Amino acid sequence: MPHLNETHDPQLTSWVASANDGRTDFPIQNLPFAIFRRQGSSEVWRGGVAIGDQIVDMAAAVQAGMFTGDALAPAQAAAESSLNHLMGLGPQRLSSLRKALSKALQTGASQETALKACLVPQAEAEYHLPARIGDYTDFYTSVYHATNIGKQFRPDNPLLPNYKWVPIGYHGRSSSIGVSGQAFKRPKGQVKPPNAEVPALQPSARMDIELEMGVLVGQANALGDAVPITEAESHIFGLVLLNDWSARDIQPWEYQPLGPFLAKNFASTISPWVVTMEALAPFRAPFSHPEGDPQPLPYLSSAANSAEGGLDIQLQALIETPAMRAAKVPPAAFTRTNYRHAYWTAAQMLTHHTVNGCNLQPGDLLGTGTLSGPTLDSACALIELTTGGQNPVQLPGGETRTWLQDGDTVILRGWCEKPGAVRIGFGECVGTVLPAAA
Amino acid sequence: MPHLNETHDPQLTSWVASANDGRTDFPIQNLPFAIFRRQGSSEVWRGGVAIGDQIVDMAAAVQAGMFTGDALAPAQAAAESSLNHLMGLGPQRLSSLRKALSKALQTGASQETALKACLVPQAEAEYHLPARIGDYTDFYTSVYHATNIGKQFRPDNPLLPNYKWVPIGYHGRSSSIGVSGQAFKRPKGQVKPPNAEVPALQPSARMDIELEMGVLVGQANALGDAVPITEAESHIFGLVLLNDWSARDIQPWEYQPLGPFLAKNFASTISPWVVTMEALAPFRAPFSHPEGDPQPLPYLSSAANSAEGGLDIQLQALIETPAMRAAKVPPAAFTRTNYRHAYWTAAQMLTHHTVNGCNLQPGDLLGTGTLSGPTLDSACALIELTTGGQNPVQLPGGETRTWLQDGDTVILRGWCEKPGAVRIGFGECVGTVLPAAA
Incomplete structure (x- = not known):
């Protein structure tokens, strides 16, 4: 069974202001994953993480060197064109990635400037199925x-x-x-x-x-x-x-x-x-x-x-x-x-x-x-x-x-x-x- | 509905002698497809066509330049590690490939020497599912x-x-x-x-x-x-x-x-x-x-x-x-x-x-x-x-x-x-x- 860790702390806020209004589906405590690209573009599909009304482009964030240590492998998997690989890594590696994302998106995080460049507004995105669904x-x-x-x-x-x-x-x-x-x-x-x-x-x-x-x-x-x-x-x-x-x-x-x-x-x-x-x-x-x-x-x-x-x-x-x-x-x-x-x-x-x-x-x-x-x-x-x-x-x-x-x-x-x-x-x-x- | 063509001619025989005994499942009129490699090897999986007790290694045959014209694209698809692509090409291209295979395997075919080098005995093969079965x-x-x-x-x-x-x-x-x-x-x-x-x-x-x-x-x-x-x-x-x-x-x-x-x-x-x-x-x-x-x-x-x-x-x-x-x-x-x-x-x-x-x-x-x-x-x-x-x-x-x-x-x-x-x-x-x- 999952237990509470620092990513669930209700006091946490994000430097993405729209994540902090108490009404959004996507505060910093959530950090859900999707596969997306810019609407109507021919960009490659890649993984993203929702924060407020924004998406952290995981391909861009990995490219920018935002992830290291235990979070690197799951972050790379989350940047792929489907989430199957990330899903298959199991809960511990996912947890490492969530902790890294939570830290990088927190108010006052040193990564704010670099990660801001990796955001795509949800209003400009279109989505793909999150995974190849075998069965x-x-x-x-x-x-x-x-x-x-x-x-x-x-x-x-x-x-x-x-x-x-x-x-x-x-x-x-x-x-x-x-x-x-x-x-x-x-x-x-x-x-x-x-x-x-x-x-x-x-x-x-x-x-x-x-x-x-x-x-x-x-x-x-x-x-x-x-x-x-x-x-x-x-x-x-x-x-x-x-x-x-x-x-x-x-x-x-x-x-x-x-x-x-x-x-x-x-x-x-x-x-x-x-x-x-x-x-x-x-x-x-x-x-x-x-x-x-x-x-x-x-x-x-x-x-x-x-x-x-x-x-x-x-x-x-x-x-x-x-x-x-x-x-x-x-x-x-x-x-x-x-x-x-x-x-x-x-x-x-x-x-x-x-x-x-x-x-x-x-x-x-x-x-x-x-x-x-x-x-x-x-x-x-x-x-x-x-x-x-x-x-x-x-x-x-x-x-x-x-x-x-x-x-x-x-x-x-x-x-x-x-x-x-x-x-x-x-x-x-x-x-x-x-x-x-x- | 499919109709008879030259590949069905009951008079056809193959230079692969085991295809001509009247008891084999795989005479030259059949030409079924599978995905195979040599037993116990770490070879790549690739497509093959059964003829008598042999397999035409499609990857080797394509590599050897055995296919041209309308047969080339389906032959390349048949050389892949699953048959999904070949299956998706439709019956006309499959028919072109069957005609080319039938000609090349016929008794007296000019391709005999070159294609013989592409045969793997069925007794030495192991098989994979022929296709990724989505549903x-x-x-x-x-x-x-x-x-x-x-x-x-x-x-x-x-x-x-x-x-x-x-x-x-x-x-x-x-x-x-x-x-x-x-x-x-x-x-x-x-x-x-x-x-x-x-x-x-x-x-x-x-x-x-x-x-x-x-x-x-x-x-x-x-x-x-x-x-x-x-x-x-x-x-x-x-x-x-x-x-x-x-x-x-x-x-x-x-x-x-x-x-x-x-x-x-x-x-x-x-x-x-x-x-x-x-x-x-x-x-x-x-x-x-x-x-x-x-x-x-x-x-x-x-x-x-x-x-x-x-x-x-x-x-x-x-x-x-x-x-x-x-x-x-x-x-x-x-x-x-x-x-x-x-x-x-x-x-x-x-x-x-x-x-x-x-x-x-x-x-x-x-x-x-x-x-x-x-x-x-x-x-x-x-x-x-x-x-x-x-x-x-x-x-x-x-x-x-x-x-x-x-x-x-x-x-x-x-x-x-x-x-x-x-x-x-x-x-x-x-x-x-x-x-x-x-």
Whole structure:
């Protein structure tokens, strides 16, 4: 488990003034990583670290000789065109780099002048996926989501008997994962309403989101070597926001017996900034199953996982419709939740994934599944919020939505805050539904 | 659809004598591609083409100036350390390369002396995966397998109503795919027998195989662009043998509602030699659904798919137990089938996969699913052959198997033969079950 070190000191401020306003997602205590370049340029993609409204260009900073000693190798890895190498170095080297970055960005740091020359404003940047995602696995860790969805897909049998024993997961599609800003065509697929004789190929009329966190794997485990729960977090690099777009009319017809497929794999969107597990250390939370539920099997249990396996991350999904955009109405939140509601922790997901010897690699993505909370207004998909399309969500300006319409943009936000710690955030994960292909 | 050209001429022979014996998998009409190097060496991995019992070292052949004109670019791609680039070039350039290889390897070819210096005996080679497999999707195209399995997992509801409309598929795990020769530890997982109160973590006691073909994707489609059925085969590079190892006691407890996960992703094995769609052209077969079954929806139908969407590939699974190995008893076939029995063609799998805009990339792997035929002795998994472990398979020397034991090696073989054409084959796909981790 990560512990607090000098990078978490709430008294720290940065010579980058925008990092100190108490509202930014990116104070000096956060230091998340992304892959970026200047918008519209043909510059090479390289790693960057967010500080306030700026980005530390890691390629430029390494070039300028800003890193030495233990921080040099991870800094060089963070300057590459993807973060896979950095992720694979493991938490100690990452920690060395965070300490060096924290020192160099602190108010009064001797590196201020040199490092200032390595800053790029976030407003001028565009982002790439932070890593080559070899494999993407999506879990199902909200018991509220599993129950809400189960009621609609299997009214007589909403929560299956394995749910409270197995961190249920399935493989997703890597090739169609995009970074925030992704716009994708509404998918077509076979749809068969219950009263239809035969299915038909048509554009999905039930476009939905799933508000999730994405866990990016750090150091690898070899094929055949399970990762014990006590070591699981040392294999996690950090977290992003994840929107697992879903076509709810394609899903019920195709998903049995092998699981969701074309209802999901047309697009998945993640936020560009990877917030490291170390940065999240102040926001750990106790974790337990509700009283009366079975205790996890021993391979999924540890004292540390119980003491601080949870993560107190506040999450929000907002929508901006074409009408709102035209009227300059700001995006409206339509649901709010917290990652603490998950039934299985990130460590449990990772350990379960490897218990059979499956090898995880740096940059692999583990989705948490839709993070619906215990109440209807904390449900994290329209299928839940609208009870299967029956009760439209009210939007500013009198609009309503049961499902997403063409041109709708969905924005995910996430952040951590609590007394005695400096607020940190994830930035945004933005995606837009385009009309189906002709 | 591919058509016959001069590379298929059954009269062709090669100056590599072992290619002409009528029994080899690799006559001059085949020319499959692999990634290889000399066994136990630290040579770079590079592409090779099988001819008889030899390999044309493509890196050496390119270096020796054996390729010019239209064949040069694909030959250079075939010399790389993975075939992804070659796969992405599309069927026309591949065809140019095949024509050049066919000419250079023909009896009497002027290139004989120069190319002979580029041969490496297969007996001295080791193989790598032929491509970086970005995404692996496994289909379920044998209606016999779906029905046999369905009877055991859902006795009241064996074949689900979507089966005859949707080419059912789901995402698999890329990282644990290995090349023939793979040996893997018996997986552990949560198992809950129907009469047990709670599940337990234990080594799988029901290790099984699935005999499949693997379709390797050629040229890419962009995200959002569906591939029409009439163009699907131009996006297929070639086929391999695929063993989708399965843990039948982990599967029933974990697979609902999102599909198989840890029961499958500990290992999947493919054969090293990729037999191109062009090489398979003489072995095309008519394709149709049984009378009385629904016709495929229009997006899954084409005249060419009906006329020759099928592939007449004979398939066999053999076992070699430790006792057989000790007694020098040759591996024994325990099932035989044919790819013609599939309910959906390779083109239908590919088109269905992209109908929602999902992007496929060169080197992606599409498994056909277990290719069980219509009779029990053509079932392609032990779960079917033994009716769920009830009726052991008899092996030479008096041994029996319901499920695989530690040290068992399974060998898949595949080949095509018919009057008027030269037999071509796929080589072998070999894998061994090791004891579970301590």
